[in-house]
Amino acid sequence: MSDSTQPLIRFLLSDIDGTLLRPDHSLSQANIDAVRQLRESGIHFTIASSRPPRAMRQQIEALGIDLPTVAFNGANIIRPDGSLLKAHRIAPEAARTSLELFAAERVSVWVFADDQWLLLDPQGDYVEHERNTLGYDFVQVEHFEGYIDRIDKIVAASKDFELLKRLEVQLNPLIADAARAARSQSYYLDVTALDANKGTALETLSEELGVALAHTAAIGDAGNDVAMFLRAGLSIAMGQAETAVKSQASYVTGSNLEDGLATAIERYILPR
Incomplete structure (x- = not known):
């Protein structure tokens, strides 16, 4: 995807482990600053994870996220007040x-x-x-x-x-x-x-925010992130991702050890 064809991004959905967090599960200052720049630019940001809801609270608070978040790979979409926007349970x-x-x-x-x-x-x-x-x-x-x-x-x-x-x-x-x-x-x-995947969650959130899918972006590192890659207007794989995951993304950024999320936000998401 060239810069001339790159869509204007109004909403970024990010994976947590392997993407937002470093290998030791810490949240770097570079990534905190990059998310703050998104908010200051009027770009929506929230997180999607395989984690349960209460295991995401630390990241939500650290980043000041005030949008619904995605847990269990999309099985739960949780409003900021803790109530469920969507729940998909296994038959x-x-x-x-x-x-x-x-x-x-x-x-x-x-x-x-x-x-x-x-x-x-x-x-x-x-x-x-x-x-x-x-x-x-x-x-x-x-x-x-x-x-x-x-x-x-x-x-x-x-x-x-x-x-x-x-x-x-x-x-x-x-x-x-x-x-x-x-x-x-x-x-x-x-x-x-079946409906509990990050792609369906991206669709739900984009509708909730009034943002067309063409103006959404997704970033992740694992096989469960590909579903949102396939629906987002722009998709970014982390540098340490498997080749099969990278092949489904528009771009590949640095690894989570290198603050690849912050690099991707600066290079592909923030308006120039």
């Missing part, structure tokens, strides 16, 4: 299919429901990492059946990244009518309702 049959497949593999399985992080095995892969990321603790349960009708997200976590890739390919045809599996990180495979 029970798709949830059972996903849980049964994961139970047969060497993965750590988590369920997010009722604003809780539920798991079976506290010693599973990435539990401590997730606890540090979310900023709150898990609830250990004996089974997930009591939550099956109101699950926002299911996660399979594993240090075997190739296994998660295979599970993604294996699971999607089994749940295609009701849900979708996509990796939010190389070590996380997320399952959400």
